[in-house]
Amino acid sequence: MVTVERILCPVDFSEFSARAYDYALSLARHYRSRLFLQHVLDFSIPSYAYYVDASYITDLFERVRHDGRLQLEEFAKRPSGCGAPPERVFCEGAPAKSILAFAQAKKANLIVMGSHGLSGDSGTTPGSVAERVLRHAPCSVLVVRQPKHDFANPGTAQDPVHISRLLVCSDFSTHSMTALDHAISLASEYQAELTVLNVLEGIGVTSSANSENVIGPIMKRLEESVSPYSRGRWTIRCVVRTGKPYKEIIQQAEESKSDAVIMGVRGRNALDLAIFGSTTHRVVELGPCPVLAVQV
Secondary structure (H helix, E strand, C coil): CCCCCEEEEECCCCHHHHHHHHHHHHHHHHHCCEEEEEEEECCCCCHHHHHCCHHHHHHHHHHHHHHHHHHHHHHCCCCCCCCCCCEEEEEECCHHHHHHHHHHHHCCCEEEEECCCCCCCCCCCCCHHHHHHHHHCCCEEEEECCCCCCCCECCCCCCCCECCEEEEECCCCHHHHHHHHHHHHHHHHHCCEEEEEEEECCCCCCCHHHHHHHHHHHHHHHHHHHHHHCCCCCCEEEEEEECCHHHHHHHHHHHCCCCEEEEEECCHHHHHHHCCCCHHHHHHHHCCCCEEEEEC
């Protein structure tokens, strides 16, 4: 059984984090979760700062702190529809490190955050915070890259995002089956249609007979894997595609107008080593909708 008791939503007040906050509010409402809204103030001092009077820097930092707290309070005033308002967390430090430390301390089940796009570098470029969190998170991470979604119903003040269609990727591994559990849980909460996708890489299908021989057994196995869930109040369909996994996942998400893609990852160590150029990284970076990376 999937439990989402504590959700962490880090925000930088951009349109990307505002959209992520919509998803966090909606998920907190459906799962009756405790929601933490976090803003991290990064006081990185440039190398030329020694030219500036120390009293000026002190006053500047105090103003920035004051403005940051006010922005966080205003940001949190959006209707939540989930009972208790979000718990506001204001802290100072390196953003990714602070987010990860807080998630670990509070034993968060899910981090929901916006991203300007994953950059692949280790500096302070817009996508790097989400990238570091995705690589090292102690829990699952929902990355909302685009500020507006072409497919998801914008919902209401009580439920800012209405999820209608979900896509989960399965290769029959342990981590993909865990992702399926999360996808079934979301489908149940939102009464959403669920597509279960398997991608066969490097296999050519040149005839209908060959197609049946190659795809048929995989389709049967997919259907068997979802059969325990087929009695739910949602629609489940299975799809097998051939080609490069990340391209086929993105194509399927576009064709089915998915509101989110759910993918299992093998854990922090494997993800840390393989995220750059991996299927998960590319779907997050290039896909048409948010991606839930389920940690195993």
